[in-house]
Each structure stands twice: as C-alpha cells, then as structure tokens.
Amino acid sequence: MCAAGGATTAAGPPGPGCWAWPSNPRYGSCGGASGLFGNHVVIDLGDGCYALLAHLRKGSVRVRPGQRVEEGEEIAACGNSGACVEPQVHFQLMDGPRPWRAAGLPFRWAPDSVQGVPEDGVPRAWRPFRA
Numbered sequence: 381m382c383a384a385g386g387a388t389t390a391a392g393p394p395g396p397g398c399w400a401w402p403s404n405p406r407y408g409s410c411g412g413a414s415g416l417f418g419n420h421v422v423i424d425l426g427d428g429c430y431a432l433l434a435h436l437r438k439g440s441v442r443v444r445p446g447q448r449v450e451e452g453e454e455i456a457a458c459g460n461s462g463a464c465v466e467p468q469v470h471f472q473l474m475d476g477p478r479p480w481r482a483a484g485l486p487f488r489w490a491p492d493s494v495q496g497v498p499e500d501g502v503p504r505a506w507r508p509f510r511a
Contacts, residue, residue: 382423382453383431389477390422391443417470418462421455422477432479434470435462 417434419441424430437459449455460467474482488501496509503509 382449382451382455383471384423384425385448385450386423386425386431388421388443388445388447388449389424389430390420391441391445391447392420416463417479418464419456419459420462420479422479423449424477425473428475429485430474430477430482432470432472432474434479435459435464435468437461437467 417432419436419438420432420434421436421441421443422430422432433456435458436456438461440457440459441455443449443455458467458469464470472479473485473487475485476482489497489503490501494503494509496507497503
C-alpha cells in the first residue's frame with residue numbers, strides 16, 4: 381500500500397523484475413539499485429521528501445515512473461527481491477530520489493495505525509509490528 385500520495389520517480393526494474401540474490405544464479409543482471417533494493421518504487425512526496433518501498437515481489441510492481449499514486453493505493457506486493465532472504469517491505473523516507481545517495485529522514489507511525497508499536501510511534505529494533 382502506498383503510504384502517501386505523490387508522483388513515482390522510479391519503479392522497477394522494468395520487465396519481470398529481480399529475484400533475491402541467494403536464489404538468483406544470474407544475479408549480475410540486476411545491478412545498481414535493483415541489485416540492492418530489488419523490485420522497488422520511489423515516490424516524490426513533495427518538499428524534498430521521497431519514499432522508497434523495496435524488496436517487492438517479482439513482477440508485482442503496478443506503477444510506472446511519472447504516475448501519480450494516492451495514499452492506500454496498492455502499488456506492489458511484499459516480496460524478497462534484491463539483497464534480502466526473507467519476504468519483507470523495506471520502507472524509508474529520504475531527501476532525494478536516488479536511494480543509494482539520499483540521506484534517510486525520520487518518521488513516526490500515526491497513532492492507531494499499527495499494532496505493536498509504542499505510543500511514541502517508533503518501532504523498537506527487531507520487534508515485529510503490523511501496519
């Protein structure tokens with residue numbers, strides 16, 4: 381699900397997508413950001429803030445660069461592409477559109493939007509939670 385509305389600046393890789401490194405004997409074909417983040421989407425949220433969703437399921441990315449997306453819109457499925465070995469969705473806010481060059485930005489989960497997160501909105505390291 382899309383965390384907030386904006387315009388996609390990257391959605392990829394194009395085509396069928398990447399597998400996770402350990403399961404892909406042809407890993408070299410997914411270099412650069414796709415090698416690290418696998419199938420991923422970057423969304424321009426405005427005011428110099430970008431959102432990255434990474435490690436998405438192979439072939440599940442439903443948006444294209446330049447496409448407008450809305451909060452709550454399904455844009456891809458949880459997967460394990462790129463540099464990971466278990467299904468997950470990597471989410472981060474950053475100050476630029478290129479994840480390998482951008483600095484991370486802080487964020488907090490809205491009250492009542494997740495289960496298992498303390499009242500301050502910041503998940504604790506290695507503690508599972510449900511959004």
